[in-house]
Amino acid sequence: MSECQSFAPVAAKDSRLLILGSMPGVRSLQLGQYYGHPHNRFWPLMAQLLGYQAVPAGYQQKLQMLLANRIALWDVLGYCQREGSLDAAITGEQPNDLAGFLRQHPQLTVICCNGGKAAAAFKKYSKTIDLSGITVYNLPSTSPANARWRLPQLAAAWQIVQTTADQANKNP
Template sequence: MHCIGFPPSIDSSCRILILGSMPGVRSLEEQQYYAHPQNRFWPLMARLLSEREAPAAYEERLRMLLRRHIALWDSIGACERDGSLDSAIKKEQGNDFTALLRDYPRIHTICFNGAKSAQAFRRYNRALLSRTDLSFHALPSTSPANARWRMDMLAEAWGKVITPHEAS
């Protein structure tokens, strides 16, 4: 199946950019980042940002992040894939981060939601990796396929980068 990712959820005040690899089947069907109900991304973000819970409405979820200067996008813009597993991704095309960072110069922290996101970013953006004004953080995936990482473990790892103070 040919998959095309989403545009970034971003505004000019964003300082943190969280990158997935490519939206899964459920996310593509619903046209929403992290739409699978077992993906722990939204509950994790609510917890790290000291919210009672993640908003039910998708647009409110995006606003919760944007209020905290957090943008969302993916390392891969298009690919071939059957199913939702990152290991099934073939013929990937990276997104244009040189242009994104030029258009949104306040971004200083880039977080990778899982190994495939980090791997794809490195493959297509080698020149950006040497920029001293950017910090890069490979974090464990919030995907239900990464079941060995419990929510408390994810919160500990992600909480070193995404904190209410940093994201305010």
């Protein structure tokens, strides 16, 4: 079993939407980047939904794309043990301080859970958190392990990201 430690959150004071994954996969952990696996559809999906012609080339530019659209990024789990990258292999999980994060970002109105494990872990660890004023969406995973969902299907399911970004940009 390998020990896995999540990354720090990516957020700005004006972030309105929080995308939560479960835990970065092996390749992402090696690179020190959210959604670093080249076959993960997260970055192409975000670029498409946010109206970019292409995925920004560098990691910092990808993060800036999210922040410019008032989107924050983090993981439900702060620590776990896992062999490989599959969420099904996660054991010994410990959550990130979601309550503290939400207190520091009271302007968040939407949380999107990227995949079933993120949704289940969020449900488990947010039972005592006041989520009034926040809508939570459980969305299909952008992971390459979720191969039955093609990018057009993901884009349709993840439309709330575009809607929220558009509203936030119209009403700063």
